[in-house]
Amino acid sequence: MQSPRQSRLGAAILLAVAVLAVLLPWIVQDSYFIHTVIMVLYFAYMATAWNFVCGYVGQLSLGHSVFSGVAGYVTVLLFIQTGLSPWLGMLAGGAVAALLAVAIGFPTFRLKGPYFTLTTIAFAEILRIWFENTDTFLGIPLKGAEGLVVPLIGDSWAAFQFNGKTAYYYIVLAMLALAMAATAWMERSRLGYYLKAIRGDSDAAESLGVSPTRYSLIALCISAFMTGIGGAFFAQFFRYINPERNMGIDLSIDMAVMAIVGGQGTVFGPALGALLLHPVAEVMRSWFGGGVLGLHLVVYGVVLILAVTYLPKGIIDPLSRLIGRGRKRKEQP
Amino acid sequence: MTAAPLLQVRSISKRFGGVQAVSDLSFELRRGEILGLLGPNGAGKTTAFNMVAGAIAPDTGEIVFEGQPITGLRPAQICRRGIGRTFQLSKPFGSLSVLENVMVGGFARSRDRRAIRREAEAILDFLGMGELAHADANDVTAFDRRKLELGRALATQPKLLLMDEVVAGATPSEAQEMVGLVRRVRERGVTILIVEHVMKVIMGLSDRVIVLDYGKLIADGVPAEVVAQPDVLKAYFGERYAGARA
Numbered sequence: 001m002q003s004p005r006q007s008r009l010g011a012a013i014l015l016a017v018a019v020l021a022v023l024l025p026w027i028v029q030d031s032y033f034i035h036t037v038i039m040v041l042y043f044a045y046m047a048t049a050w051n052f053v054c055g056y057v058g059q060l061s062l063g064h065s066v067f068s069g070v071a072g073y074v075t076v077l078l079f080i081q082t083g084l085s086p087w088l089g090m091l092a093g094g095a096v097a098a099l100l101a102v103a104i105g106f107p108t109f110r111l112k113g114p115y116f117t118l119t120t121i122a123f124a125e126i127l128r129i130w131f132e133n134t135d136t137f138l139g140i141p142l143k144g145a146e147g148l149v150v151p152l153i154g155d156s157w158a159a160f161q162f163n164g165k166t167a168y169y170y171i172v173l174a175m176l177a178l179a180m181a182a183t184a185w186m187e188r189s190r191l192g193y194y195l196k197a198i199r200g201d202s203d204a205a206e207s208l209g210v211s212p213t214r215y216s217l218i219a220l221c222i223s224a225f226m227t228g229i230g231g232a233f234f235a236q237f238f239r240y241i242n243p244e245r246n247m248g249i250d251l252s253i254d255m256a257v258m259a260i261v262g263g264q265g266t267v268f269g270p271a272l273g274a275l276l277l278h279p280v281a282e283v284m285r286s287w288f289g290g291g292v293l294g295l296h297l298v299v300y301g302v303v304l305i306l307a308v309t310y311l312p313k314g315i316i317d318p319l320s321r322l323i324g325r326g327r328k329r330k331e332q333p
Numbered sequence: 334m335t336a337a338p339l340l341q342v343r344s345i346s347k348r349f350g351g352v353q354a355v356s357d358l359s360f361e362l363r364r365g366e367i368l369g370l371l372g373p374n375g376a377g378k379t380t381a382f383n384m385v386a387g388a389i390a391p392d393t394g395e396i397v398f399e400g401q402p403i404t405g406l407r408p409a410q411i412c413r414r415g416i417g418r419t420f421q422l423s424k425p426f427g428s429l430s431v432l433e434n435v436m437v438g439g440f441a442r443s444r445d446r447r448a449i450r451r452e453a454e455a456i457l458d459f460l461g462m463g464e465l466a467h468a469d470a471n472d473v474t475a476f477d478r479r480k481l482e483l484g485r486a487l488a489t490q491p492k493l494l495l496m497d498e499v500v501a502g503a504t505p506s507e508a509q510e511m512v513g514l515v516r517r518v519r520e521r522g523v524t525i526l527i528v529e530h531v532m533k534v535i536m537g538l539s540d541r542v543i544v545l546d547y548g549k550l551i552a553d554g555v556p557a558e559v560v561a562q563p564d565v566l567k568a569y570f571g572e573r574y575a576g577a578r579a
Contacts, residue, residue, distance in 0.1 A: 190440045193429070197437045200426030204482070207386065207420075208489055209412035209441030265428060 010323045021173055025166045034165045040278045041172040042234060046251070047258035047270035048179040049226035053219040054256070055264030056192065058199030059112075062252045063104070063120030064227050066127050067097035069247020071228025072235040073131070076148050077140060079159075086150075086160035090232035097228030098221040105220040109213050124252060131243035147242025150235065160236045168237050175233065176271065179226055184267045186219075195219055196265075227255075250297075257300050261307040263314020272316050277303065337400065339364045339493060339524050340385070345394030345404075346548075347380050354380040355548045358394070362493065367515070367525045369539030369556070371532075373568055377548040378528045379421075379497065385526070386418045386495050387411035398493070412441055417491030421498045423482040425470035432457060432466040434481055438488030449488075456484045460514065476507045483514065487523075494518065496527045500534050512538055536560070544568065 025034060046068070054061050071093030078089040108119045132145040142148070153159035162168060186192045194215045197205035202212045235241040245251070254277075262273020280303070281296035288295055311317060340362040347355045355377040362368050372378045383389040385396060387408040396404045398414055406414070417438075426434050435456055439449035457463050460480045465473055470481065479499065486494060499515065500508040508531070515538060519525055529535040535542065536556045544552040544559060546568035552559045559565055 188446070190444060190446075193433065193437050193440060196428045196433075197426045199428065201424040203388070203408075204420060204423065204485070205426070205437070206408040207388075207412055207418045208438045208485055209409050210437070211407065211409045 013323060018177075025169055031165060034169055036279070036282055038165060038169050038172055038237065039282070040274055041169070041176050042230065042237075043254060043258055043278045044271035044274035045172060045176045045179055045233075046227060046230045046255045047262065047274050048176065048183060049223050049230060050255040051259040051264055051266075051270040052179075052183055052186065052226060053195075053216065053223040055259055055266070055270070056186075056195035056199065057216050057219060058265075059109070059216070060117045060256060061120040062117055062249065062256055063122075063124030064223075064255050065231075065247045065249065065251035066104075066124035067101065067224040067227040068231025068234065068251060069128065069131065069241075069243060070100055070231075071097040072231035072241045072246045073142070073148075074228075075232040076150055076235050076241050077142075079150060080148065081140065085158045086232060086236050087158070090229050090236075093232050094225040094228035097224040097231075101220045101224035102217060105217045106213070109216045109220070121249065121252075124247065125249065128243045128247045128249075131247065145243060147240060147245075150239040150241070152239065161239070168233075172233060172237075175229065180267055180271065182222070182226070186222075187267065191215060191219060199265075253297070253300070257304055261303055261315060263316030263320075266314065266316050266320070268320075269314045269316035272319075273314070276315065336364060338362060339399060340526075341397040342381075342385065343395045343397065345381070345384055345391040345396065347377075347384060347389060347391050349380075353548050355384070355391075355545075358545070358548070358550055360543050360550065360553065362524055362526060364524055365519065365522065366540045367519055367527060367538055369535040369542035370526060370528045370545065371535060371542050371559075371565075372545035376545040376568070378545055380548075381545065382418075382495055382497060382526070382528050386416065412489055412491075415490070415492040416495065417486035417489050417493070418495040419479075419482045419486055419497055419499065421501065423478055425473070425478055425481055427469070427471045429470055430467050431462065431470050431473060431477075431481055434470045435484045435488045438485040441489045453484075453488055456487050459487075459517070460484050461510075476503055479503070479511070480514070483518075487518065491523060493524045493526065496525060498528060498530060500529070500531055508534060532560075 024037065028034070050061065050064050071090065074093035074096050075086050075089035078084040078092060079086050104120070104123050108116055111119055131142060134142050135144050136142060153161050155161065155163045194205065194210045197208065197210055198212045198216060206212060231246055234246060258273035258277050259270035260273070261277060262271065263269025277300065280299055284296040284299055307315065338361040342358060342360050344357045344359050345355060346353070346357055358381055370378050370382065380389060384391045387403070387406050387410065390405045395402055398416065401414070403411055403414055426437060429437070432450070432453055435453035436449050439452055443449055454463070454466065457466050460483065462477060462480060462484070465477060473481065496515070499511050503511060512534060515525060515527070527535065527538065539556055541554065542556050542559050543550060544565050551564045551568060552562050
């Protein structure tokens with residue numbers, strides 16, 4: 001059992017981080033810095049969304065970007081074509097992503113290990129290639145690889161467009177907080193127990209009344225919805241969407257690697273992974289410019305190998321032992 | 334008047350490629366009894382067991398539980414009907430504690446987490462594993478894993494419990510402890526079908542045994558009588574041994 005002192009320490013750290021996060025735009029006003037922090041939070045959110053299913057059920061999806069891309073396109077197209085507020089558009093996009101998750105997950109969750117992973121890559125790549133090569137679909141312009149620009153409205157809540165970056169910062173911060181809260185809730189619910197049971201031994205889980213396909217699918221739908229909301233945010237933040245950035249395999253790899261390095265199957269691990277890895281990628285990019293494309297992926301590879309070898313439960317594992325929270329935390333009545 | 338049997342297996346068969354694993358097998362389980370399923374290696378015991386548990390669908394025949402056909406249902410549905418099972422090789426759910434492992438079974442009957450937790454604690458006490466409740470399920474001994482598996486199955490509140498090789502690899506004192514536990518599970522009103530290699534265990538435990546050989550039922554009766562039947566001796570020890578005894 002954890003001591004009350006340890007749990008107070010954990011709560012204090014959490015509170016300090018939350019206060020710092022809320023006050024950050026007042027403390028540092030440098031635009032590039034805020035931009036980078038927004039990207040860190042965005043990746044933390046996306047890795048958390050990926051973790052919601054993959055981290056708990058123990059299957060490696062490298063096709064999650066498809067949910068981001070499809071939901072992003074739905075949001076942007078609804079805004080361009082019908083003027084629907086992106087706030088509603090992103091919910092619609094998330095819903096479409098969740099439906100797509102059923103279509104993809106139903107056949108693929110019967111597969112295990114590398115077969116599952118390969119199938120998720122194939123689904124995502126097929127859709128990306130289709131988007132890149134489709135100029136109009138049913139009379140709606142998609143503009144292929146060129147992508148779509150979100151028309152500039154100006155500072156407007158309804159249009160999800162803001163002068164300066166502070167509003168985007170708070171939006172993505174709130175999204176991350178909600179995603180983490182959803183993960184923490186799931187861990188303590190029947191769904192969390194079931195997903196861990198499926199990861200442990202799928203046949204044994206089934207004999208205890210758990211339908212592995214059904215509960216994996218429920219979690220995948222929620223994960224796809226969250227990923228979709230993230231994709232819509234990304235499109236709104238840059239006022240631009242294209243198949244490569246919003247649904248390319250790079251994004252899928254980012255989500256998975258950050259979650260795995262940080263600690264999959266935990267509430268805080270994926271965000272920690274993003275916090276450590278995104279700045280590394282940023283620094284690589286600014287040091288080497290466009291000179292060595294994909295260098296950050298090399299670094300990812302090295303970090304992933306080190307993490308899987310020395311910290312298979314992620315960087316969060318030794319930290320949570322230290323403060324007596326996280327994985328070792330015991331069930332509270 | 335006798336009560337209707339809890340489980341009726343009516344001429345089930347299963348073929349794997351060229352091997353007829355189980356052919357035309359019928360038997361019944363009465364409420365509250367412990368039935369031993371015996372047979373030499375490859376006799377089709379595990380196949381028969383898995384068909385009742387829903388892990389394998391029979392090619393032909395019918396399985397009826399509490400008067401309802403359950404043939405071809407998935408294991409998760411079979412569990413909800415009230416049949417629990419254990420596995421020969423069990424893996425605990427590693428990222429959960431011992432207590433949480435048992436709670437997984439409880440969610441099949443209820444969504445009230447507190448009630449499930451209390452029930453799981455009671456089951457661990459019953460198994461003599463109360464001390465281990467908060468241990469990581471991966472860190473317990475092989476025999477405790479086996480008991481943990483029994484606990485998970487009990488948490489689903491089965492009316493019928495299917496047990497596969499419960500004392501395999503156990504020391505004599507552990508085997509004795511397991512035999513005691515199985516008896517006490519039955520005292521809780523659970524009917525038990527047990528597949529076992531260790532003759533001594535199954536003879537002492539079962540009210541009745543059935544014997545499979547080459548997928549066919551060759552004997553059905555009280556343990557002491559069944560082991561004296563020439564067919565059974567032949568199946569276990571070969572033609573000459575049975576002949577010498579006769």
